[in-house]
Amino acid sequence: MKAIVCNDWGLPDTLRVEEVPDPVAAPGHVVLDVKAAGVNFPDVLIIQGKYQYKPALPFTPGNEVAGVVRAVGDDVRGFKPGDRVIAFSAHGGFAEQLLAPAAALMPMPEGMDFDTAASITLTYGTSHHAVVDRAALKHGETMLVLGAAGGVGLAAIEIGKALGARVIAAASSDGKLQVCKAHGADVVINYAKEDLREAIKAATGGKGPDVIYDPVGGDYSEPAFRSIAWRGRYLVVGFANGQIPELPLNLALLKGASIVGVFWGEFTKREPKASLAGMQQLLGWLGEGKIRPHISARYALADTPHALNDMAARKVTGKIVIHPHA
Template identity: 65%
Template sequence: MKAILCKAWGGPETLVLEEVASREPDAGEVKIRVRAAGVNFPDVLIIQKKYQIQPALPFSPGAEIAGDVLSVGTGVMHVKPGDKVVSFCGVGGFAEEVIAPANVTMPMPPGVPYPLAAIFSLAYGTSWHAVRDRAALQAGETMLVLGASGGVGLAAVEIGRAIGARVIAAASTDEKLAICKQHGADALINYSREDLREAIKRESGGKGPDVIFDPVGGKFAEPAFRSIGWRGRYLVIGFADGEIPALPLNLPLLKGASIVGIFWGEFAKREPQLNMKGLAEMMTWMREGKIKPLISKSYVLADAPQALMDMAARKVIGKIVITP
């Protein structure tokens, strides 16, 4: 079977497509024919040894997939060969086949196409855990989303809207902001053109947002935090900008505000039932038309390096998918 391989730490251009031996699953594992794999920013980081998890070389990136079960290891009862499944495999998804742990593999929701099933868990799971579970965003509150047209950003915009909050989307281009508006944002800030603090003040009626969702970090974190409302919750999602910001601790004191760290992969492992509750709630919202995940582009397996280059170059809107 063919697989995209990371054989040495480096950027997406160092990835190679190779024929590799197929193996059978061990106990507690499932072998899956990959039909679609979601692309996420952590895939860009993991191949450069810049992610929390560092797999042994060589490995295939690709954290989440949808596909068909080929075979199961001993002890696996909840899925069988021929079943359509989704899996949060962590790595290995950019390949024709993946061996995934059974405990992160579940039956695909009926009627959902492979690409949509593949891109849903990580981005929407992260944003639900952050916005609904950790920040407990309420109807009528205001949430600012930075990097709002990206994978987790656009998911946060939709979730905020589904909850009934007022959502302020901030992004770097008007094209990206137009997509945020289509997906439910009430107000828009172009942070490559406007002063972020002034714009937040204007769009939150001088009060400051109750919740700030930040997957970008870098130079926007401090001005955003300085603008947060009383009892605000600042969600630390990631650092797509590349720089991990440092905040003076007098700022949360002055606003009675919380800094809330988010690590979805660990949450999904430690609290699988709550994670499933979140995914189920969002499936309901999807059926009701309250959320409409955007897959803006599909790439064949050989173009997976290009997909990661596009993501690193800030060219992606919503979600992108690899279809082997």
């Protein structure tokens, strides 16, 4: 089979399409024909050795997959060849086939397409864990989403609206903010043009947001945190900007605010039942039309470096996917 292979830590252009042996269905595992694989910002970091999780070289990146079961291990129950499934694996997704633990699979809901199925686990799982579990966002509260046009940002907007919250979306261009409004944002802020603190003040009547969702880091984190409401919750989701901010802790004291870490991958390992319950709620919302992944581009397997470069350059809105068999 063909697969994208990372032989050394580096930028996306160092990745190569290689012919590698077909995987074999070991005990407890399933082999899938990959129909679509979601691309996420952590993929850009993993191939550089800059992520919390560092696989052994060489490896194939990509962890968010939708496909069809090709073969199952002898002891696997509940899945059979021909089943359409969603898989979340540590790596291996940017390939024509994937060997994944059976425990990492979910049946695809009836009527769901492969692109949507490959776009629901990491971004929506992360944002559900952040907004519902860690922040406990309530009906009628206000949430500010930074980097709102990205995959996790759009997911956070939709989840906030599903919970009955008022959502303020902040992004770096008017085009990105149009996408945010199309996915439910009540107010938008272009922080490339506007003073972020003044815009937040105007949007909240001076009260500040109850929850701030920050997957970006960098220069906008501190002004956002200075604007948070009393008893606000500041969600540390990631650092797409590349800079880890140093928030003055006296701000948390003065606002009675909480700085809350969000690490969905570790959450799924430590609290699998809670993670599964969250995914079931997401699939329910998907069926009701309350969430709908925005897939802005599709790439062939050979174009995976291009896809990752677009992600690194923050040119992506919503989700992008790889089609290994295109």
